[in-house]
Amino acid sequence: MRNRKWMLGVVLAALLVASVVNVRAQDDPLAGLDPSGVTLQYWHEWAGSQETGMDQIIENFNSTNEWGITVEQTKFGAGPGLSENLSTAITAGETPNLAGDGFVGRALGWYLDGVLVPLDIYTDSATWGLSEEERALINQELLAINRPALAPFDGQLLAWPVGISSNVMSVNLDLLAEAGFDSVPTTFEDFRAAACAVAELEETNGGLAMRISASELYNFILSFGGPVYDAEADRFVLTDDATLQALQYLQDLYNDDCAYIPEGGGFANTGEFSLGLNAFALGSSVGVPFIQGPMNEAGLEINWINTTTPWAEGNRTLPTFLRGVVMMQGTPEENLATWLFIKYWATDPEAQRIWTESAQYQPYNSAVPALISEEFLATNPPVREL
Numbered sequence: 001m002r003n004r005k006w007m008l009g010v011v012l013a014a015l016l017v018a019s020v021v022n023v024r025a026q027d028d029p030l031a032g033l034d035p036s037g038v039t040l041q042y043w044h045e046w047a048g049s050q051e052t053g054m055d056q057i058i059e060n061f062n063s064t065n066e067w068g069i070t071v072e073q074t075k076f077g078a079g080p081g082l083s084e085n086l087s088t089a090i091t092a093g094e095t096p097n098l099a100g101d102g103f104v105g106r107a108l109g110w111y112l113d114g115v116l117v118p119l120d121i122y123t124d125s126a127t128w129g130l131s132e133e134e135r136a137l138i139n140q141e142l143l144a145i146n147r148p149a150l151a152p153f154d155g156q157l158l159a160w161p162v163g164i165s166s167n168v169m170s171v172n173l174d175l176l177a178e179a180g181f182d183s184v185p186t187t188f189e190d191f192r193a194a195a196c197a198v199a200e201l202e203e204t205n206g207g208l209a210m211r212i213s214a215s216e217l218y219n220f221i222l223s224f225g226g227p228v229y230d231a232e233a234d235r236f237v238l239t240d241d242a243t244l245q246a247l248q249y250l251q252d253l254y255n256d257d258c259a260y261i262p263e264g265g266g267f268a269n270t271g272e273f274s275l276g277l278n279a280f281a282l283g284s285s286v287g288v289p290f291i292q293g294p295m296n297e298a299g300l301e302i303n304w305i306n307t308t309t310p311w312a313e314g315n316r317t318l319p320t321f322l323r324g325v326v327m328m329q330g331t332p333e334e335n336l337a338t339w340l341f342i343k344y345w346a347t348d349p350e351a352q353r354i355w356t357e358s359a360q361y362q363p364y365n366s367a368v369p370a371l372i373s374e375e376f377l378a379t380n381p382p383v384r385e386l
Helices: 003-026 048-064 079-094 104-112 134-135 138-147 175-177 188-199 213-221 240-254 268-273 287-299 333-347 349-359 376-377
Strands: 037-042 070-075 160-172 280-284 302-307 320-327
Touching: 037 079, 037 160, 037 240, 037 333, 048 070, 048 134, 048 287, 048 333, 048 349, 104 320, 134 333, 160 175, 160 213, 160 268, 160 287, 160 333, 160 349, 175 188, 175 302, 188 280, 213 240, 213 280, 268 280, 280 287, 287 302, 320 333, 333 349
Parallel strands: 037 070
Antiparallel strands: 160 280, 160 302, 160 320
16 A cells, blocks of 8 residues: 555656646747757858857857757958848848847837847747756846837847947057156046147157047047936937037047047047057957957057046046847747857857957856956956056
């Protein structure tokens, strides 16, 4: 009798487990999908070391994933190529499965176009989603940035982050010293004096190399104390004193030949910075390889750092940006395969190490800092507090 009761308990327990699994499967609309053998298309703009890192990640995923999923890349490199081709593809109804131009502002338009797939159903899937351990390692506050609350988006996750970047100012310390300055200027008055002094040096093209860029102007407006956006009024503020001060300050620098606009557009300012042709250039914190690489190729040994723009008292600012990737409409199996690649990229320790070291985005996965090599940390100048 005791053996029969024991066996009955085992059977009941097994039935209970089976019923729980069955309920979960019924609640998960993705449970019955099979992504085996899917080939998905990923369009991106990575170049240089970022491209090399993505090549490694995709090669590792293609060779190790248990479903035989294959990721194929189309590389557009830096510049407008990706955006232009995405626009054409959306019009033609021939979008890739995954696209790299995923700042959430652009994702809003793609959602309204009906080509973007929100990611919540995948992250929350009991079958294919993030485990509790994986979820705990990911900065949920950052994810929330890609969840616009207004209708019709209603807090859905429209893009997956690939990392955090900042708008920083690169500073050539050697040129500053040659111009008579032993420290990086922190006030607008001192910055003007330094930029004008460097512009007088024979070997430079100017002091501050400017870009025609909203993000660069954004830096200066914030540093003058401007709000840029009034949350209570739900509108941008572009006629306040701080904005007008920033615009006038930059105009005066340009008029007095202390600042200039390099030919070539894009990041020509940091391109010339890498050759020692100016002392100050604003760009992305992920641009370190694109500055240090040309320096090395030219055989230049320049003492330089990244820091913030000068600031009015109490307004030192480091603007940050969240770059992402977006899933675009495909078959259910293609969408699932796309999510599994995103999940691998986001949670696999080796993939995150490769990406952080090659792309130089600040990680959103809290496990990553411990994975970064000492060699990488020693050879890449961080954003420094001065």
